Amino acid sequence: MIDLIAALQPLVVGAVLVSSARVKLLNRHARTAAQRTALARLIGPNRALPAYRLLGGVELTLGALLLLLPAPRPAAVAATALAVGFLGYLGYARRAAPASSCGCLSSRPTPVAGRSLVRAALLVAAAGLAALLPGAWPDALATRPGAGIAVLLAEAAAVVALSPELDAAWLLPLRRLRARLTNPLRGGSGLPLLASVQQVQLSDSYRRVAPLLRSDVREHWDDGEWRFVGHAARYQGRPATAVFAVPLTDLEPAAVRVAVVDDATGQTVLALAGAGRPAGPRLDVVPA
Template identity: 75%
Template sequence: MIDMLAALQPLVVGAVLVWSARVKLVSRHAATAAGRSALTRLLGQRRALPAYRLLGGVELTLGALLLLPPVHRLEAVAAAVLAAGFLGFLAYSRRAAPASSCGCLSATPTPVTDRSLARAGLLLAAGGLAWTATDGWSTALADRPVAAGAVLLAELAAVVTLSPELDRTWLLPLRRLRARLTHPLRGGAGVPLLATVQQLQLSDAYRRVAPLLRSDVREHWDDGDWRFVGHAGRYQGRPMTAVFAVPLADRAPDAVRVAVVDDATGQTLLSLAATAPPTGPRLPVAPA
């Protein structure tokens, strides 16, 4: 079993590296992703994008070598070294530039989290295990196709689960499905959703963005002391999602916050923090 696991690791690491290289080399948002990453702090604004592209080239080359048999031990060692570099860079990003984006598997702005570090650790372990392989991945797949396929699916699922930047692909649709299948007035923290909706509709944040909204509550979830409520809408002609943050313990409408997020790019178009009702003119938000 260990021999089969070791033989399959080049496929897992290679697939992840090629996917990561696609973001850095092909995505039209690569320059923006590089600017959001800690490369800007580490190398400077002018060198961040060339370094980002160069890393993508290294990932593509090494990923292709791992995917194309035969796989040599030197390639597995290089994959482990690259994964160790990822782990070190992410740790640096989290400490020196906590507001920076990972820029790993997607151009979507995503801060470095424990999940990002765990994914880099998983790739490091996979690279180290691949170094011990005695057979190629093609032999492992031919000898035990069902077991090998199950292992590959499980590992790739683990990579996706540990990738916050991919949440929009699988986690948000699951949350929307849960919202459709569960009672819409039942809250997960003991606070009815209806009470949350009433609180946010009385808030100044809701009144400011109300002209942009095009739906009722589409999704909601609890995280710690906050409940997040999503509405679909349009901002300057672009599809967007208005995400309201409503404190579960504070019933004051003025504690509600809102962020307007572009559905296509994940960019925050408008953000209103919890404040007391303004005495001056309101922020002009024209309907799209």
Template identity: 70%
Template sequence: MIDMIAALQPLLVGAVLLWSARLKLFSRHATATAHRSGLVVLLGERRALPAYRVLGAVELTLGAALLLPPTLRMEAVAVTTLAAGFLAYLGYTRRVAPTASCGCLSAQPTPVSGRSLLRAGLLVAAGALAATTTTGWFAALADRPVAGGLVLLAEAAAVVGLSPELDATWLLPLRRLRARLTHPLRGGSGVPLLATVQQLQLSDAYRRVAALLRSDVREHWDADGWRFAAYAARYQGRTATAVFAVPLADPEPEAVRVAVVDDTTGQTLLSLAGTTPPTDGRLTVVPA
């Protein structure tokens, strides 16, 4: 298995290098990207763009060499050295110019982060692993297409996941999709959480315990026509949870009630009832 993984690394690293070279050599944003990168600090404003172009040419050459047969060990060694240089450059940039852009895989202005360093480390490891094999990636993939495809897919996902400059391509759309599907500001009733919070903040129960609260809403759930909202609280030196009960069908603040519960013992330390009791006649609270 390890032999197959090693044989596939030239394909992964070669594809990453060609993608990076595309930005440096052919993107219309290359000049702006170079001037936002750490190369300005390292080499100066005038030399940043030429160095950026030269680096792109090196990436293009090595990337193409890795993808084209035969696979030579010297190619893998050269790529490992280049990736190690990337890692050192990113570490230097993060230390001396924390706001400078990486300029690696996208024109998106993104400062160097821990994810960027981990990605460079992954490429160093992939290049070193590729140097241990002489089997071509095409032969390895043809011999075990399913396993090889899964390995490449996992590694490609790791590279993308460790590239903050690519977040706008996949992470933000996923977050928007999740928001559309889960409606994070709504409970099961369809009543926005914000409306519930506004109602309870206008209540006498909230005003009477506001000085005890130590957080915003930490948890909320709907049950039997009520929405329960839990806040961190402190009561007479004890760590506690304040649980508000807000009727979903009654918008009046006077109907809100609250219980303050000791987090350690589960004992109800304070209970303030509204004008309308819950349907079962009691308020059940669970310590956070």
């Protein structure tokens, strides 16, 4: 299996290098992208764009050799050296110019992140493996197409996941889809959580226990006609939880109730009933 993986690494490294070269050589905003990188600090603003273009040319040449040659050991050795240089440069950029852009796979301004360093280390390992165990990737794919395609897909997914500059292409759409499917600001009733939080914050119950609160909303759940909203609190020096009971069918702040529960014992140490309708969860008042 290791021979198959090693034989396929030129495809992975070559594809990454060609994609990076495309950004540096063909993007019309290359000048701006170069000035955003740490190259401007490392070699000077006037030399940043020529160096950026030169690096793109080197990446394109090595990437094409890795993709086109059947067993490109010299190209793999050169790609390993280039990947080591990338890793060192990114480490310098993160330390010396943390606000600078990576300038790697997109012209989008993206600071060097931990994922960028891991991706560079992955390229070092992939190119180094191709140099140590050279093999013809066409033969490897022809011999074991299923396993070969699985390896390539897994590595491509890893490169994409480790590329912050590509988040806008896949991660943000996934987050938007999740938000549409799960409605994170809604409880089971369909009433937005924000509406309940606003009702709580306008209530007399909230004003009376506000000095005890130590967090924003930590949890919430619906039970029948009521929504319960929990906050971390501290009562007489002990950790506690303040649970507000908000009626789902009565939007008046006066209807909100609150109970403060000791985290260690589970005992209700304080309860305040709202001035609204009497129906609702029972909150036993325990004198302070």
